[in-house]
Amino acid sequence: MLARRPRPPTLRAARAVGCCEPGWRDAGEARGTGSVQSMASILPASNRSMRPDKNTYERKRSVYVKNPYLEGMDEDILYHLDLGTKTHNLPAMFGDVKFVCVGGSPNRMKAFAQFMHKELRLEGDGEDIEDICAGTDRYCMFKTGPVLSVSHGMGIPSISIMLHELIKLLHHAHCCDVTIIRIGTSGGIGIAPGSVVITDTAVDSFFKPRFEQVILDNVVTRSTELDKELANDLFNCSREIPNVPTLIGHTMCTYDFYEGQGRLDGALCSFSREKKLDYLKRAYRAGVRNIEMESTVFAAMCGLCGLRVVPMSANSVRLKTCKLL
Ligand SMILES: O=P(O)(O)O[C@H]1O[C@H](CO)[C@@H](O)[C@H]1O
Numbered sequence: 153m154l155a156r157r158p159r160p161p162t163l164r165a166a167r168a169v170g171c172c173e174p175g176w177r178d179a180g181e182a183r184g185t186g187s188v189q190s191m192a193s194i195l196p197a198s199n200r201s202m203r204p205d206k207n208t209y210e211r212k213r214s215v216y217v218k219n220p221y222l223e224g225m226d227e228d229i230l231y232h233l234d235l236g237t238k239t240h241n242l243p244a245m246f247g248d249v250k251f252v253c254v255g256g257s258p259n260r261m262k263a264f265a266q267f268m269h270k271e272l273r274l275e276g277d278g279e280d281i282e283d284i285c286a287g288t289d290r291y292c293m294f295k296t297g298p299v300l301s302v303s304h305g306m307g308i309p310s311i312s313i314m315l316h317e318l319i320k321l322l323h324h325a326h327c328c329d330v331t332i333i334r335i336g337t338s339g340g341i342g343i344a345p346g347s348v349v350i351t352d353t354a355v356d357s358f359f360k361p362r363f364e365q366v367i368l369d370n371v372v373t374r375s376t377e378l379d380k381e382l383a384n385d386l387f388n389c390s391r392e393i394p395n396v397p398t399l400i401g402h403t404m405c406t407y408d409f410y411e412g413q414g415r416l417d418g419a420l421c422s423f424s425r426e427k428k429l430d431y432l433k434r435a436y437r438a439g440v441r442n443i444e445m446e447s448t449v450f451a452a453m454c455g456l457c458g459l460r461v462v463p464m465s466a467n468s469v470r471l472k473t474c475k476l477l
C-alpha cells in the first residue's frame with residue numbers, strides 16, 4: 153500500500169457506506185445485514201496509474217468523457233437528471249464531489265445520504281435533504297458534503313443511462329479524484345446470508361470479465377477491470393466492523409433477475425432444478441460469489457471515464473454452501 157496523503161478536514165470524520173441503514177431493504181427482497189465501511193479510510197490514497205490515461209493523484213485524475221461531439225455542443229441537457237449546463241451552475245453545485253455512491257432504490261439512496269450527513273457531522277440533522285433530480289421521477293440524487301448518492305433503478309439499461317449523465321455531470325463540474333461505489337443487493341453463492349461482497353472482478357453470465365455493448369449494429373466488448381486497491385481498502389475497512397462478514401470475490405452481472413439468475417419462480421422457466429444447480433456450482437467454481445444486475449456496465453463505463461470504481465453488495469442467498477458439497 154502506498155503512503156496516504158493527508159485527508160481534507162471535512163472528510164476526516166467520514167464514516168460511510170451504511171448498507172444496513174433504514175431504507176436499505178427493498179420490499180420483497182429478503183436480505184441480511186449490510187455493512188458500514190469507513191470512507192475516511194478510502195480517501196484518495198494512491199499514486200498508482202489507472203485507465204484510461206495513466207494520470208496520477210499528484211496530477212489529479214479528472215473525470216473524462218470520450219465523445220468528440222460534446223465539446224462542440226452549445227448546451228448539454230442531462231435529461232433524466234433534470235439538469236443541464238445552461239440551466240444549472242454544475243461546477244458550483246457539484247465541483248467538490250469526491251465520492252459517488254449508487255444503488256437501485258431511491259429510498260435507500262436517500263437514507264444513505266442522511267446517514268452520511270450525520271457521519272460527516274454536517275450542519276443540521278440532514279432529514280430535510282432534497283432530491284436534486286426532483287423534476288424527474290427517473291432517478292433520485294442527494295448531495296451531502298463531498299458525497300453524492302444516486303439511485304439507478306434496476307438492470308444494465310437503467311444504470312447505463314444514469315451513468316452517461318452522471319459522468320457528464322462530473323465532467324462538466326470539473327470534478328477530479330472521484331471514487332464511485334455501487335452499494336447494492338445481490339444473491340450470494342456459497343457464502344453466509346447477509347455478508348457483503350466487495351467485487352474484485354465483474355463477470356458476465358458466461359463468467360467472463362467483459363461487458364458487451366451493442367453500438368449501432370456492432371457488439372463492442374469492454375473491459376470490466378476494477379480498482380483492486382479500492383477493493384482492498386474497503387475490505388480493510390470492513391475489518392473494523394464487527395458482525396458483518398465481508399469478502400472479496402467475483403460478481404456475476406445478469407440481464408435478468410429470473411431466468412438469467414436460474415430462478416425457478418419466474419413467469420417463464422425452461423430449465424430443471426438440476427440445471428440451475430449445475431450452473432450456480434459452475435459459477436462458484438469460476439470464483440463468482442454473488443449475482444446482481446449492474447456491475448459489468450458500471451465497471452466498464454466508470455473505468456473508461458477515469459473514476460475509481462468498485463461494486464459492493466450485501467446478499468441474500470441463492471446457493472447455500474451445503475449445496476456445493
Ligand atoms: O439492490 P439493487 O441496487 O437494486 O440491485 C439489485 O437488486 C435488483 C434486483 O432486485 C437489481 O438491480 C440488482 O442488481
Ligand SMILES: O=c1cc[nH]c(=O)[nH]1
Pocket residue numbers: 181337338339340409413443444445468470
Ligand atoms: O440481482 C439480484 C439482486 C438481489 N438478489 C438476487 O438474488 N439477485
